[in-house]
Amino acid sequence: MTTPQRVAENVTGDFYVTTACIDCGTCRMLAPDVYTETGKYSAVRHQPQTSDEVQRSVYALLACPTAAIRCNNPDLKATIQNAASDFPLHLEGGVYYNGFTSRHAYGASSYFIQHPDGNWMIDAPRWLPSLVKKYEALGGISTILLTHQDDIGDAERYAAHFGAKRIIHEYEKHAQPDAEHILQGREDIQWHPDFQILFTPGHTKGHVSLLYKNRFLFSGDHLAWDSERDTFKYYKEFCWYSFDVQKESIAKLTQHRFAWLLPGHGGQKLLDEADMHRRLTELVAIMKSNN
Template identity: 30%
Template sequence: MSPVPQPPSPTTKSPRFVLDNIFAFPPNRDTLGGTSYFIVGNEGNILIDCPSLDEVSQDFLRSHGGVKWLFITHRGAIGKTSEIQQHFGCEVIIQEQEAYLLPGLTVTTFTQELTLDATTQLIWTPGHSPGSSCLYYNNYGGVLFSGRHLVPNLQGEPVPMRTSKTFHWRRQIKSLQKLIQIFTPETLQYICPGANTGFLRGQRIIDQAYQHLTAIDLSVF
């Protein structure tokens, strides 16, 4: 039996256009205000973290061909993963240390990295949570979907942000250093953060991403 979708409220909003084939869903209360993204791809569509499972979201996903992969960037973004997999028959992917949080589901796990298709790679960036991970999409000069590993500050700049739920702060900083080593200004143009998107003030995406990362003063951490 398919899950019963939540009826839209008067304030329900449709996903917003980010880039040609990338869309952002409104912040989801089930994931403490997390932002989910959707990539419409030639080899299959990718849903990054869980949006609210309301009629608007389901209709939008169906109208674009459904979901092939659902990638969970961290344990706080699980939301209604079970219902989404049941409804769309998608493959759920999560870093191996957090797969236990999805009992009874068929999941694909990875350790350090996993290549989904010719354009997409998953990268383990522990710190915010044990299995915190990012998705790298190599179109448009490179787009990093950072979950809560990197989120905008009040100035809209991507930073690691320490909270009461941070698993291991030093590992989070090392994960940031790893990304700086992996990428270059030519391979990382944008960041799509998984939270605090209101600080982008309508921009929907962080441009000149690599330059922002290298400008972070790691000495203050």
């Protein structure tokens, strides 16, 4: 194995990305002002200056699935160690971003919901004892929803530790054959008054999303946000099943209301609920006119 090299496009300074990068986008999602895409890798385009930029750069370093981000400032060693205990990062209400993405999930984001009737994980991070302790303090995990075959991470290990039920669609079952609950059919499922599982095929044949409290959409690899262009993003080039079906599934989302878009890959976004719906409706109209 070759030793990772510093990516040439990094600007000079403490933080840099190496060729161990798999271009998963996690760092660009967490610190878009600091990290950029070069085509093959991410790179540091702006060295963090403010305390917020330093904190987000450190979060990206910790969340990176391949340890491709380095910091050569010894004064930040304690900052980096302390930042690990901030994960999972709180978003709103009982919803958290897990960080610590898994190389096996290609750096996909995963999430945690603290709920009085049992906590959920949506897709899974890599196994980490410090995360386990945090989940234990938050009440454990009762349910792990796996949106599709790619973003599974260390779900099996978390399920075994917490006695959690893994949910996956039958078309994705090959990725987690001993999952405790297999979804069947093409209908949406109101699993609990607060949890609705939406059948959103396209990226893969049995892809599902989760709508939580009609406010948070956990969209897997179905739909994301492009923070540079400030609009929705979908990955036509990484569509493994049918992009026509994916477009139908995106159109179906206009039947629902949500304010948070929380994807597996790509940017997260919080908008006013009406604004999110208006922009989604516009996207669907554009996609239809491009047919």
